Amino acid sequence: MSNGIGIVGAGMIGAAHAFGYRNHLSKFASRLPGLNLTAVADPNATLARQLAQSFGFSRTVSDWREVVSDPEIGVISVALPNFLHVDAVEAALAAGKHVLCEKPLALSASQARRLYEQGKSSSVCAATVFNYRRIPAVTEIRNMISAGELGEIVNILVQFQCEYAADPQLPHSWRYERNRAGPGALLDIGTHAIDTARFLCGEVSEVAGAVSTISIKERFLAACSTVGHNRVELSSERRPVDNDDVMSALLRFDSGAQGLFSTSRVAIGMGNTLSFEVFGTKATARFSTQSINQYQIARFDGSGQTPFATVFNRPSSPNVGSMLPVPFDGVAVGYAEVFGFMIHDFLNAIAEGRPISDGTLLDGLRAAEVLDAIQASADNGGPVTVERSPV
Numbered sequence: 001m002s003n004g005i006g007i008v009g010a011g012m013i014g015a016a017h018a019f020g021y022r023n024h025l026s027k028f029a030s031r032l033p034g035l036n037l038t039a040v041a042d043p044n045a046t047l048a049r050q051l052a053q054s055f056g057f058s059r060t061v062s063d064w065r066e067v068v069s070d071p072e073i074g075v076i077s078v079a080l081p082n083f084l085h086v087d088a089v090e091a092a093l094a095a096g097k098h099v100l101c102e103k104p105l106a107l108s109a110s111q112a113r114r115l116y117e118q119g120k121s122s123s124v125c126a127a128t129v130f131n132y133r134r135i136p137a138v139t140e141i142r143n144m145i146s147a148g149e150l151g152e153i154v155n156i157l158v159q160f161q162c163e164y165a166a167d168p169q170l171p172h173s174w175r176y177e178r179n180r181a182g183p184g185a186l187l188d189i190g191t192h193a194i195d196t197a198r199f200l201c202g203e204v205s206e207v208a209g210a211v212s213t214i215s216i217k218e219r220f221l222a223a224c225s226t227v228g229h230n231r232v233e234l235s236s237e238r239r240p241v242d243n244d245d246v247m248s249a250l251l252r253f254d255s256g257a258q259g260l261f262s263t264s265r266v267a268i269g270m271g272n273t274l275s276f277e278v279f280g281t282k283a284t285a286r287f288s289t290q291s292i293n294q295y296q297i298a299r300f301d302g303s304g305q306t307p308f309a310t311v312f313n314r315p316s317s318p319n320v321g322s323m324l325p326v327p328f329d330g331v332a333v334g335y336a337e338v339f340g341f342m343i344h345d346f347l348n349a350i351a352e353g354r355p356i357s358d359g360t361l362l363d364g365l366r367a368a369e370v371l372d373a374i375q376a377s378a379d380n381g382g383p384v385t386v387e388r389s390p391v
């Protein structure tokens, strides 16, 4: 198989993929001979060129199909708007290419299931981007839970609160249309919170109830092309917003634990914040991306005032000693570095000829099944059992 890398979609997150490949490429020189940064695809030629030049990709093309049909390309990152994920991943798998698809894997669980089935019967490595799993503190808490250090998990509060859409003057885009994005905050950022809840507490069996709010009901179209959450000049034409700005839900896990989930894209002051508190019978652990280099743990001491201890990143923290150029106590990791850990895991799985272990297509499918149930509960106002397809 050819070892050219192609990124499809040169918008906001395409750059994080490019940064990850650039940083980890040389580590695979002997195991994936000829691995190289081949092409960036985007109909916005300026964006594609800027990304290719910044990170050293050889050429640009205007559509994802040209990357999928390129015989020199064997590794593809899908960083397209949500509604294009299924077509691009299906075509990449059919062409025998390794594929790393942005979350959400698809707009619905039934679409995600199609991709999962296709991936299962293919010999390539196929993965869903769940970058927040790779944060050293998050992985460490998960390892402690698996080792029983927190005892039985009783409940989790998990949130993804963002400010990116709080400005009504931000242009309308694919993100605000249920047709092209699926649900709003729920699918865009809630996916990460649900994946984190699953990563820590296992499968969700039931959504006991959910509530959805659209707080900014229409937005102006951009007067020019736009990327990510950028502010640009607006036209005078308005379009309705028909997916959620805020979504909250009450969850039940297979284990019997309960979960409280909330996500918002209009949370003023919150930046881009994933956070959780997970409560066990022996200890409580808490984490927020606002303090990404640490977590806190309170191990029950019977005093009635069990204190939290803060644990900072250190060389033995997951991914720190092995991946960071400066792996000393308390040295910070950033968003793009963590994103690179995901790219590294993907390339490593390809080099070893095995499926990726974290951020599989099944993880993408399982998250989609929970999101479908949350949306159904918000639509119908009652409890919804999570329809988990057999694998």
Ligand SMILES: NC(=O)c1ccc[n+]([C@@H]2O[C@H](COP(=O)([O-])OP(=O)(O)OC[C@H]3O[C@@H](n4cnc5c(N)ncnc54)[C@H](O)[C@@H]3O)[C@@H](O)[C@H]2O)c1
Residues within 6 Å of the ligand: 008, 009, 010, 011, 012, 013, 014, 041, 042, 043, 044, 047, 062, 063, 064, 065, 079, 080, 081, 082, 084, 102, 103, 104, 129, 131, 188, 226, 227, 228, 229
């Ligand atoms: N993992 C994360 O933390 C994270 C963060 C942000 C976005 N995302 C996901 O990444 C995806 C892209 O989001 P974004 O914010 O970068 O969006 P964006 O709108 O900034 O970029 C999407 C790009 O795709 C391009 N595109 C559209 N049609 C195309 C085609 N036929 N061929 C090639 N390119 C095409 C657009 O021109 C645009 O530049 C979404 O699925 C989003 O959910 C993930």
